[in-house]
Amino acid sequence: MLVELAAETNILRIDWVKFTFGLIALAVVYFFVARKAVPKVMKVLDERHDAIEGGIERAQRAETEAEEIRQQYREKLEEAHREYAQELEKAKEQRAAIIAEAREEAQVEARRIVEAAQAQIEADRQQAFVQLRNEIGSLSTDLAGRIVGETLEDSAAQNRVVDRFLEELEQNESTEQAEVR
């Protein structure tokens, strides 16, 4: 009885059956946790980590890409501005050139017209002068003949008279002009 009591109340005894069953329980839990649970959880944690890292990487890549495109766009815009300015400059030059050319042409044309007009006038004047001279000649002769009552048939003589007359007239005229000046 005493031995039994001592055995029953010895709290520091180690029972091999309990020990063994405890070890088996630990082994079962360990194999379950180590084979199934923890690797699955770790895998998901790693996957999530990768997904987040990948997301950040993708975002960074997109950002750099956007920055590149923005840069390109800006360059293109600047180029377009530059081209536009060049075109404008060129157009201005062309306009100036066209205007200058047109002006020159106009001037040439004007000069030509003026010259032609002057030549025409000169010719007309000459013609008028010659005609006038002839008419004045014949008129004067007629007049003189009627006044004198005789007809000067001799044309040579007639011409001589007329020429002399005209010369006198011219002389008078030039002296008058000289005097006026």
Added chain:
Amino acid sequence: MSADARFLAAEPGCHLFPGEGEAGCGFEAPSVGMFSPEPWLGGIPGSDGIDLYLVLLLVALGASLLLWSWFSKKLNLVPGRRQGVGEMFVLFIRDQITRPTMGAKGDKFIPLMTAIFTLILFMNVSGLIPGMLPVNSDLSFPAMFALFIFVLTLVVGMRQQGGWGYIRNQIFPPGMPKPIYILVTPIEALSVFLIRPLTHALRLFATMFAGSLLLAVFAYGGWYMLSLGAEPALAGLSVLFSGAALIGYLLFFLFEILIMLVQAFIFTLLASLYLNGSLESAH
């Protein structure tokens, strides 16, 4: 005094103030006998046989397996509440137990530490069921855990550092003046190969043992003091007494939950710490 001694105090007729025609009887506090439940299957040589402890062990084992199969089913990249808690559990083992003691090279022990922590926790928590005991209040189980860890530290240490190398690193801590070793070596040898595994087991056992004994005292005492059969004045007083005992019981119940958690954590942390001595050549 048999294992049933603890039930004597709880017998209906035995209260602080005996009623009419009842014989008064003294309070028999719960004794260590409560940790030796009657075996259902005795006769195993050198053993107490199959008793409540092994049933509770089975329950703790089942609970551990259920918990981890629940935590590890249908895992998604975007975690739900259940998965979040499971992940927190694993990360807790990693960031609070293996990483601080062993660093990243201890990551291969995460499953083992998770298993030990979970199993010990459930083996402690079984004591919260009224009338039951923490499985670890029988020294056999903490001793099994501690011995397992001790053997594991030896195996891992000798593999990592060589048979003599491991022992030398343990009992001759490097970086000390030679004469000091006369003092240090026996202490270290005793500490590493005897005291460590012993205290490792005893710490868990003693806290569970004392905690459940304390709870039992409050429960039995409260029941003993409740004397509803006595005359009204005394019955009222007895209600006051057992009310105080109930409050004490509830407070220590909460405290016990904390201790069960903390002891499971400390056991696992120490196991991890001892393993670190095997992984590192010098500590």
